[in-house]
Amino acid sequence: MREVAVIGVGMTNFGKFLETPIKELGRRATWDAIKDAGISPKDIQIAYVGNACLGIITGQAMVLGQIILKEVGVRGIPITNVENACASGSSAFREAWMAVASGMYDIALAVGAEKLYAGDTKLSTKALSGGSEVEYEANLGLTMPGHWALRAKRFMEKYGTTKEQLAKVSVKNHKNGCLNPRSQYKKPCTVEEVLNSPMIADPLTLLSCNPLGDGAAAAVLVSKDVAAKYTTTPIWVAASALTTGSYDLDREISRNQLEEVAGKQAFEMAGIGPQDLDLAEVHDCFTIAEFMRVEGLGLVPEGEYGKWLDAGLSEIGGKLAVNPSGGLLAKGHPVGATGVAQVAEVVWHLRGEAGERQVQGATVGLAHCSGGGVASDTPACCVHILKK
Amino acid sequence: MSTSLYEEKKTIEAIPGAYEIVDNQPHLVGTQCSTCGAAFFPPRYICSYCLTDEGVQKARLGNKGKLYSYTIIHVASKEFNPPYAFGFVIIEPENIRIPTVLTGFDLDEELKSGTEMEMVIETLRHDEHGNEIVSYMFRPVVR
Numbered sequence: 001m002r003e004v005a006v007i008g009v010g011m012t013n014f015g016k017f018l019e020t021p022i023k024e025l026g027r028r029a030t031w032d033a034i035k036d037a038g039i040s041p042k043d044i045q046i047a048y049v050g051n052a053c054l055g056i057i058t059g060q061a062m063v064l065g066q067i068i069l070k071e072v073g074v075r076g077i078p079i080t081n082v083e084n085a086c087a088s089g090s091s092a093f094r095e096a097w098m099a100v101a102s103g104m105y106d107i108a109l110a111v112g113a114e115k116l117y118a119g120d121t122k123l124s125t126k127a128l129s130g131g132s133e134v135e136y137e138a139n140l141g142l143t144m145p146g147h148w149a150l151r152a153k154r155f156m157e158k159y160g161t162t163k164e165q166l167a168k169v170s171v172k173n174h175k176n177g178c179l180n181p182r183s184q185y186k187k188p189c190t191v192e193e194v195l196n197s198p199m200i201a202d203p204l205t206l207l208s209c210n211p212l213g214d215g216a217a218a219a220v221l222v223s224k225d226v227a228a229k230y231t232t233t234p235i236w237v238a239a240s241a242l243t244t245g246s247y248d249l250d251r252e253i254s255r256n257q258l259e260e261v262a263g264k265q266a267f268e269m270a271g272i273g274p275q276d277l278d279l280a281e282v283h284d285c286f287t288i289a290e291f292m293r294v295e296g297l298g299l300v301p302e303g304e305y306g307k308w309l310d311a312g313l314s315e316i317g318g319k320l321a322v323n324p325s326g327g328l329l330a331k332g333h334p335v336g337a338t339g340v341a342q343v344a345e346v347v348w349h350l351r352g353e354a355g356e357r358q359v360q361g362a363t364v365g366l367a368h369c370s371g372g373g374v375a376s377d378t379p380a381c382c383v384h385i386l387k388k
Numbered sequence: 389m390s391t392s393l394y395e396e397k398k399t400i401e402a403i404p405g406a407y408e409i410v411d412n413q414p415h416l417v418g419t420q421c422s423t424c425g426a427a428f429f430p431p432r433y434i435c436s437y438c439l440t441d442e443g444v445q446k447a448r449l450g451n452k453g454k455l456y457s458y459t460i461i462h463v464a465s466k467e468f469n470p471p472y473a474f475g476f477v478i479i480e481p482e483n484i485r486i487p488t489v490l491t492g493f494d495l496d497e498e499l500k501s502g503t504e505m506e507m508v509i510e511t512l513r514h515d516e517h518g519n520e521i522v523s524y525m526f527r528p529v530v531r
Contacts, residue, residue, distance in 0.1 A: 122466040129465055136430055137487045139402050140523060141461065141468045141512065149459035150476060157501060202460045247436065249428065249484035253457065253476075376476060376485055 004100045005227035005234035006386065008037025008220035009344035014184040014332030016117040017214045022054060025216040026068030026113040029337075033218035034072065038230050039107065041073040044220075047109040048080050048095040050088035051336035052371075053116050056127035068113060068216075083336075085131035085371025086285060087242075088112060089217065090339025090382035094240045096221045097384075101237075106223045112341065113216035114334035124212045128335070131372035131379075145209055145286065147373035149201035152288035154254040156203070158303075161291065163203055165306035167194035169287040170207050170329050172315060177326025179316075179357035184213045184332030194287075208287040210333035217341035235347045238364070239269035239385040245377030258381045259296035259370060266366070266383040267298070274299045277320055277385075278362035279349055281342035283369045284327040294322060297368060297383065321359045324349065339382060342367035346386045363388045402512050402523035403430065413451060414509050414524060416479065416486065420447035427482035451507035453479035453486070453526070460495055468513055471495060477505045477526045492527025504529040 010032025012025050026049075034041060049065025060067070065079045084091040089112025096108035118124050129138040132147065155161060171191055177183035189207055197206040227234040243258040243265070251257065267273055280299055284290035294300045299320060300308055308314050314322035325331045325345040328338060346365035348354040359365075364387045371380040401407075407414045418429035422443035426435060429449055434441045458475025461468075473490035491510055493499060505526040512523040 121463060125463060126465040136403060138465075140474075140487060141464060141472060141489055142474055142487055143461055143464055145463065146459055146461045146474050149461075150457040150474075153457045153459065153501075199460070199462045201462060250478075253485075376487065 001101045002103055003224045004097050004221050004237045005224065006219050006237065006343065006347055007222050007227055007231045007234055008033045008035070008039070009218065009347045010036055011182055011217040011341050011344045012215045013182045014213050014215035014334055016212070018117060018119055020214070022058065022060065022064065022113055022115050023068050023071050025214060026111060027071040029113070029216035030068065030072050030109070030111055030218040033109070033220050037220035039220060043107050044074050044077060044109045045105040045107050046078045046096070046099050047074060047111065048082050048092035050082045050092035050112040050339060051114055052083055052085055052088045053114055053127040053130070053335050056130060057115050057118050057123065064113065065111065068111060074109070084380040084382070086283060086333070086335050087339055087369040087371035087380040087382040088336040090342065090367065090369040090384065091242060091380065093219060093340055093343055093384065094242055094382055096219070097237050097240050100221050100223050106226050108221045109218065110221065110340055111216065111218045112337035112339055114336040115214045116334055117212045117214050121212065133374050137373070143201065144373060145201040145204050148286040148288055149204050151253050151292065152203055154252070155288060155292060158254045159306070161306045163195060164191050165309055166203065166208065166287040166291070167191045168309040169284060169290045170194045172309065173284060173323050173327040173329040176316060176324050176357055177330025179355070180326045180331055181355070183326040183330055184211055185326070185330045204286055204288070210285050210328035213332035213334050215332060215334040215337045215341070217337050217344050219340055219343050233351055235350050236387050237384060238272070238387045239266040239383070241265040241269065241383045243381045245374065245379055247375040247377045249375065251377065253376050254292070256292055256296045256370070256378055256381070258378055259293055260298070262381045262383045263297035266385050270385040270387070272364065272385070276364050277366055278364055279321040279324055279346065279359045280366040281325060281327070281345050281368065282322055284323055284329050285333060287329070290322065290327070293368060293370065316357055316359055324354070324357045324359055339367070339369040342369065343384060343386065350386060350388045398519045400515070400519050400521050402521050406430070407509065407524045408448065409509070410448070414507050415451050416449040416507070416524060418447055418449045419444050427484050429484060429486055449482055450479040453477040453505050455499055455501055455503040455505050456485060457501065458490055458499060467515070489523065489525045490527065491525045499528060
């Protein structure tokens with residue numbers, strides 16, 4: 001397996017862009033990544049494009065990648081569209097990484113693009129329900145916030161976590177979002193505001209859930225030899241892991257076992273431990289999700305994240321900055337774009353280009369996305385570790 | 389009032405074949421592996437543990453269980469009418485988790501984990517043609 005470097009990233013602002021075509025969002029992010037890498041579109045040998053919701057939101061259920069990439073002059077090459085619910089973008093990135101790591105290709109492109117905002121919350125909710133088994137749970141009325149509310153109830157019961165501690169995730173991430181010019185929300189919030197916002201699925205309120213939004217992100221991945229031609233500051237993909245659930249009907253739902261496995265695999269592959277990380281972009285689709293994931297991935301000891309939040313240990317400048325970008329909760333979660341946007345965020349920190357939210361001296365970062373809810377388990381978990 | 393065939397409202401099962409009614413009692417219909425005893429709902433025809441289809445048969449599963457976790461859903465797809473209670477019930481004796489709408493209690497009332505639940509068949513919603521969509525649900529056992 002060859003070493004793979006990220007030499008270019010791009011990302012649109014995240015937000016509600018009802019009038020903007022998806023190909024425009026995709027084009028902007030991809031063109032930024034191509035320019036950032038200093039390559040020409042004709043240099044790209046293979047591309048993977050992640051999306052999850054467009055089939056429901058606009059009806060564009062097929063060939064999105066080809067539609068976006070023709071706008072930047074990428075034609076004739078293999079293009080594969082990738083869907084893995086919320087992990088669609090990170091799965092596209094992983095495919096691009098495998099294409100280069102395997103030695104088959106030297107220059108690969110990963111794109112994530114999404115429109116989730118429709119001016120109709122019920123339609124967006126329906127699109128997100130596609131992350132569960134539509135002919136089963138979703139058909140009975142279980143929504144994605146519902147899945148997480150059920151986990152939250154078990155988690156709180158098991159570890160004694162309070163609603164206030166859950167809310168602190170949203171407060172922290174909104175605070176970070178204020179420092180990120182690309183963030184959908186740049187407005188701070190308080191614990192009281194989180195708890196008093198409209199209820200979505202008890203105990204999860206509106207500000208405990210990621211907002212509905214649109215956006216795109218892209219990354220250029222290359223072999224070591226190619227990296228040396230274009231940059232003196234490549235960011236290396238130190239690990240990539242992708243796992244699926246067990247779907248055991250008697251498992252404890254306050255733990256996500258597939259994340260424990262993916263975390264172990266990724267740290268083993270990178271040859272480092274959680275203590276070596278400077279930042280982690282973790283899939284905080286809901287406040288409870290950040291709890292379950294930082295603990296599941298092994299970044300924080302089991303049952304301790306509430307104390308971490310109370311002590312500010314996951315703030316920028318703390319022991320481990322968790323979601324310095326603002327995370328899904330503030331930066332936004334255009335589902336298919338998120339995984340690639342997380343990679344872009346980590347790359348910016350490792351290059352020292354993250355502006356006001358910069359984690360000082362960052363050399364190693366982790367990006368994590370998990371997608372969907374099936375048989376009360378999670379169908380996809382994707383982890384990448386990047387290093388200078 | 390004239391009634392044409394086209395205006396007749398139907399009753400449709402939300403998950404076709406999910407349950408059967410025996411002696412006026414609804415039961416979930418799943419599968420069970422005769423080798424390891426694992427039960428599956430919805431039915432899995434290849435045992436996830438023994439990895440074989442041999443000895444995996446349709447099985448009438450329990451209609452009672454204990455509440456595992458639940459939530460009140462306030463925002464849903466347009467087909468549904470929130471608020472409604474949704475939860476997981478662990479059915480006995482199979483000890484597997486079933487996602488289900490919860491009924492038969494006041495939403496302001498708090499149900500504790502472990503509350504004894506029993507299965508009923510009720511209207512889940514109506515579709516855009518006015519057809520009644522029915523499903524299994526669970527309600528607290530009244531003592």
